[in-house]
Structures are given as structure tokens and as C-alpha cells.
Amino acid sequence: MTCVFSVTHAQAVPQAQTDSVRVLNDIKWLADDRNEGRAAGSEGEQNTAAFISSAFKKLGLQPKGDKGTFQQKFSFNKGVHGEGKPAESNNIIAFLDNKAVNTIIVGAHYDHLGNDGQGSSLDANPENKIHNGADDNASGVAGVLELARHYSTNKTRENNNFLFICFSGEELGLLGSKYFTEHPAVELEKVNYMINMDMVGRLDRSTRNVFVTGTGTSPVWQPLLQHLSSPELIIKMDSSGTGPSDHTSFYLKDIPVLHFFTGSHSDYHKPSDDWEKINASGEAKVLDLIIRLNSVLDSEPKLAFLKTRTKSSAGRASFKVTLGIMPSYAGNENGLKVDGVSDGRPGQKAGIQSGDIIIEMGTLKISDIEDYMKALGQFDKGQTIPVKVRRSNEVVTLSVTF
Ligand SMILES: [Zn+2]
16 A cells, blocks of 8 residues: 655644634534424424524535525435435535535534434433434534634635535434435535544543544545544544445445544433533544645545445344444444443443443354344343443453343
């Protein structure tokens, strides 16, 4: 593998200075109760769409939605498995025209789980509870707005255009980003790469890890990210082009992608994912990293695309038992990392916590999600088994009753 960017140039890149107060204010607005959890097809979502559109307009960006507006409409069926009433949602799309040949897409989903959890809440009784989704994904939207501000006010004409997109319907299965890639506002052949931010608001103050997925989708990513990693912000890489967020839709169109993620936490997909828990200065560091990355690549030719291994989908198999955890798709942990724990389910009752790494179930060793899926097939309802997890530096044995 050859390194196509020049390290001397990378070192010369000035530190960007993202305003964390502005980032936090945007998150507060987006994750306010009045938006009722921004469920796709809801009033709260329309309210949010209007907010994003007016922010783009104020920056003087070009509308790239339907008929001269910022909004690109798509239809879907409401309900947990798309079995409900027909509904409509909008992607919000804005273009910064630098008169360049190629375009960088910067995106994040703005929808979340509404006031009932849409069937994917990890709360035991999600009905009538507003899921504000401050980290998931008001943080990403605030990131898009901040980068849009940066690039439209920095008085530099980059060698790439920028397309800023806030997607809807992500929580229902990447609906907005799929629709966009089928109805793109710019030629997909001219898209240099796509940056996705989904959950960038909870940078851990002690580990300072940012997880970047998609690093196998172009030869440039790994050496460049290695170079940009610092003790302030330690980059953990995962090569896969697919994962449970919108960059997947672009990878499937042969576009190099990166997904930025500050890691999961116990508020993931729960009504408690609120703005008070956001680490805004941590998010500012992630945004500065993205600005530096774009700046290094700005003098380089359009990136080459590489296909990567694809991760198996955990959603399809059916089992007699479940643990009630959200497995992680990121990282090679030599075990299965737990990203979230459902209240009142066997895993939570046994004491499994977010961040645990499952290494053994019964007598079966667990080294990845495939092993975990296989193991689940072996147990019956009512059965009690020992489950070993790695937590910080120790191994804890828990007793799980299915
Ligand atoms: Zn999300």
C-alpha cells in the first residue's frame, strides 16, 4: 500500500478551532422536548427540518432538495416493521459550490425514536417517553451545521465542493440515505468521499477514543488517520464499509466512506440520552479532526475506492432465547462488545453493562458476533448459564437466566 498524501503537508495543517458552545446550543435545540424525539414523519421532525433548512439558508448555501428547496421528500410506511400507515419524511440538503469537479458529502441523520421508541428503544416501557437523542444524533447534526458554517465562512475556496445532508428515517433502516443514493443531488461518480457522523457527542474524557469505521474503503484512510491520531484524540479504526448507519448506503455505491463515533453508553436508545450528558468540547475535537483530514486531502486527487469485508447481519436469525443486549459492530475486541443493554431483560438482570466484552457463554468461547449468534442457538428458555465478560482489566462471571 502506498501512502498518497504527503506527511509534510499534513504536519503543516493548522489546528482548526471549533466553537463548542455553539455546538452545544444546537444540540440543546435539537434535543429539546418540544421536538418530541424527532420521529420520522412526525411534527417534531418537520420542526427540526425547518430549523436545519433555515440554518443552511442563513449560511448562503444552495438548496439541493426538491424544486429549489432544501428538502428532499421520500415516502415510507410507519410502524415497527413498516406495516403501518404511509408517511412522508425529508432529507435536508445544501450545497457549497466551490466550482470544483468533485464533491465531499458530509452527513448525519436527524431523526430519532420519537415518544414511543419506534420499537427500538432499550427502555423497558418506552411508551409516552420522549427519546431526545442528544447524542443519537443531535450531536451529528450539530456537527454538520458546524462544518457547514466553517466551510461557508472560512474565505478559502477548497478544491472540492461540499454537500451537507441531514438524513431522516435512519432509525427505521437507513431510509433517507438509501433514497438519496437512488435520487442523488450530485452525480455520484463525482463524489470524492462521504463523511458520516452518528453519535459524536460523548467522547470519553479518560480514554479519549474516537472510533472511525470505513478505513478500508480507500487506501489513503489508514495511513492518514494514523498520522492524525494524537494523545488528545486517539483514533480507533475499523476497516468495514458497512455498519448500522448512513455511510453504508454510500459505500454500497462504491464511494469511500468514514463514520465517526465516540462510542456507546448506558443512555443509548433510552429516554435519558439528553443534552446534559454531552461532551461538547470532545465533539469540537472530533470536528477539528475532520477539518484537518479534509484539508490534507484537498490537494490530493479524488480518492480510490476499495471494497471491504462486510459484516454479517445479526437481525435475521431467530432464536428461542435472547440476552437483550445491543451488540457492537465496531472494533476487533476478541470477544463481543456490548453497546447497549435493554432494561428488564436477561442480560441486564444478570448485571451485564454497556462496554462489557462477552468472552464466554456456557462452555462456548465467544470471539465475535458470529460466535455469539451461534451460542444463542444452543440455549433454551428458563435455562441458567454462566457468562464471562471482560470489564476494564478483570474478567467477571455472571449468571444469566433466559
Ligand atoms: Zn444514530
